[in-house]
Amino acid sequence: MLKKNSFSMRRTVDEITGSHRLRRMRKTDWSRRLVAETRLTVDDLIWPCFVTEGEDYAEPIDAMPGISRLSIDRLVAQAKRLAALGVPAIAPFPHISGDRKDERGSHILDDDNLMNRLISALKADVPEIGIISDVALDPFTSHGHDGVLRDGIIVNDETVEILAEAAVGQARAGSDIIAPSDMMDGRIGAIRDALDAAGYQDVAIMSYSAKYASGFYGPYRDAIGTRGLLKGDKQTYYLSPTSTEEALREVEQDLAEGADMVMVKPGLPYLDICQRVKETFKIPTFAYQVSGEFSMIEAASAAGMLDHDRVMMESLMAFRRAGVDGILSYFTPRVAELLAEH
Ligand code: PBG
Numbered sequence: 101m102l103k104k105n106s107f108s109m110r111r112t113v114d115e116i117t118g119s120h121r122l123r124r125m126r127k128t129d130w131s132r133r134l135v136a137e138t139r140l141t142v143d144d145l146i147w148p149c150f151v152t153e154g155e156d157y158a159e160p161i162d163a164m165p166g167i168s169r170l171s172i173d174r175l176v177a178q179a180k181r182l183a184a185l186g187v188p189a190i191a192p193f194p195h196i197s198g199d200r201k202d203e204r205g206s207h208i209l210d211d212d213n214l215m216n217r218l219i220s221a222l223k224a225d226v227p228e229i230g231i232i233s234d235v236a237l238d239p240f241t242s243h244g245h246d247g248v249l250r251d252g253i254i255v256n257d258e259t260v261e262i263l264a265e266a267a268v269g270q271a272r273a274g275s276d277i278i279a280p281s282d283m284m285d286g287r288i289g290a291i292r293d294a295l296d297a298a299g300y301q302d303v304a305i306m307s308y309s310a311k312y313a314s315g316f317y318g319p320y321r322d323a324i325g326t327r328g329l330l331k332g333d334k335q336t337y338y339l340s341p342t343s344t345e346e347a348l349r350e351v352e353q354d355l356a357e358g359a360d361m362v363m364v365k366p367g368l369p370y371l372d373i374c375q376r377v378k379e380t381f382k383i384p385t386f387a388y389q390v391s392g393e394f395s396m397i398e399a400a401s402a403a404g405m406l407d408h409d410r411v412m413m414e415s416l417m418a419f420r421r422a423g424v425d426g427i428l429s430y431f432t433p434r435v436a437e438l439l440a441e442h
Contacts, residue, residue, distance in 0.1 A: 138420045140413070142186040142439050146232060146386070147432035150323050151175050151218045152195040163319035164391055165398040167430055169195050172218050178433070179226045185436040189230035191279065191428055192218055195324050196239045204248050205240035208266045215239075216273040223274030232306055233275040235267045235291070236282055244321070244330035246282040247337065254337055260287045264294035271300040279363070281308040283337045283350075289357035306386065307359040310347035310373050313338035316366045316392030323391065347373050348380055355381060363428075366390040368415060371422050378423035387424045389415065394430040409438065 113121075125131045152159060152169035159169045170178065179190050194215040200207045207213050215233065222231055237259065238246045247259035259282065267278045278295070280287050288307050295303050313335045321327035339347055351362050362381075364374045365388035378385040397415065401408035412431050419427045429435070 138417060140417050140420050140435075140439075142436050143188055144416075144420060144426050145187050145432045145435060146189045146191050146426055146428040147179075147182055147187055148191045148193065148388070148428045148430060149175060149178070150195055151192050151214060153197060153214060161319070161323045163322040164395055164430065165402065167323070167394075169323065172214075172221050175218065176221050176225050179222055179229050182433060182436055183226050183229040185440050187229065187432060187436050188426075189232050189277070190222065191232040191234065192222075193234055193320075193324055194218070194239050198325075201240055201242040201329075203242055205237035205262065208235075208237060208240045208262065209269060211269055211272065213240075216269055219270060219273035219275050230276045231274065232277040232279050233270045235263050235270060235278050235280050237262065238326060239324045242329065244326035246334065247284060249331075252332075254284075256284050256286070259284050260290045263287055264290040267291045268294050268298045268300065271295055271298065271303045275303065277304045277306050277361075279306040279308060281311060281365075283308070283311050283339070286357070288354045288359050292358035304360040305358060306361040306363060307354040308365055308388075309351045309354045309359065309362040310364045310370070310377065311338050312341055312343075312366065312370060314341070314366050314369075314390070314392075316369065316390045319391035319395045341369075344373065344376065348376060351377050351381060355383060360384070361386060361425075363388055364424075366393060367419060367427065368393055371418060374419065374424050375422040378425075384425050385423065386426045386428065387419050387422075388428040389419070389430070391430065409434075413438070 125135050150169040152171060154171040155173060157171040158174055161167050161169060196207065196214060219231055219233055236246050238244055243249050245254055247254035263280055263282060270278060278291060280291060288305060291305060313333060321330065354362060361384040362377060363386040364370050364377060367387040367389040374385065374387050397406065397411055400406040416427055416429060416435065
């Protein structure tokens with residue numbers, strides 16, 4: 101026997117809400133679409149990817165399910181495909197073979213290093229996609245740090261000099277946007293000066309301004325082959341996960357030094373920082389959904405714990421809701437395809 105509800109409400113729902121029933125607009129698909137406050141389009145996506153030596157070659161990355169390091173020709177072909185789908189920009193990272201690495205990462209200065217060859221190939225074959233090149237020493241150093249390491253210390257000013265020269269090399273190869281990810285003091289101003297002096301006033305800078313010392317970069321170490329190499333951690337140059345105001349100071353300083361765009365990294369765990377940066381400075385603000393964020397979703401979905409595409413889209417929408425202008429995401433190829441179907 102069904103028992104009648106013995107509780108009786110003191111006020112009706114209409115009295116409580118004053119008839120403001122927010123569910124009204126959630127009733128149908130068309131009304132939900134009509135009032136949607138946030139949109140995610142292919143224009144919001146940047147594809148981070150990994151390049152390696154070889155020809156017609158792909159090498160799966162264990163810690164990043166479904167992602168491979170690609171030879172230049174394969175990567176260019178994929179970039180062409182993504183450009184056709186409307187992806188505005190690509191952010192490649194190189195897997196440098198061990199015999200090219202040294203203490204100072206000197207190979208970054210060679211015009212014919214893997215990264216520069218890739219940039220030239222992309223510029224020649226896929227001119228319609230923007231190239232955002234990470235100017236960083238970690239793929240090139242024997243110790244996996246983003247700077248010159250001496251007596252256990254990452255030497256700031258010497259590192260900045262190398263990065264400024266490397267940035268000019270990347271601009272010469274055809275990079276559109278230089279993206280320093282090292283967090284050395286003064287690097288943005290030094291890179292701007294070097295680019296201008298070399299005649300590259302039009303090459304922009306996207307600064308990894310708020311880059312945190314994070315465990316979420318784990319799978320990336322596999323991707324570029326630095327996992328076993330890294331001695332110690334990066335806490336003396338990246339931000340502490342405890343910092344908020346310091347992140348804003350980094351952004352402020354990078355803008356003053358000439359950054360055109362800034363980035364927050366990792367992404368979702370630092371969504372509060374994304375929002376504060378955008379609200380405070382009102383400048384082009386990007387977020388990097390890093391390797392660990394990607395692999396968590398992949399692993400949980402593979403184990404049947406999450407609906408892959410649903411959480412993928414939800415995670416990207418969160419960045420847009422926070423005010424982020426664009427997202428570097430390993431999901432880019434999949435998302436670009438999904439968006440093209442609709
Ligand atoms: C280093 C660099 C890192 C990533 C991009 N550039 C790793 C690090 O800072 O230690 C991480 C990207 C990712 O985890 O997806 N220059």
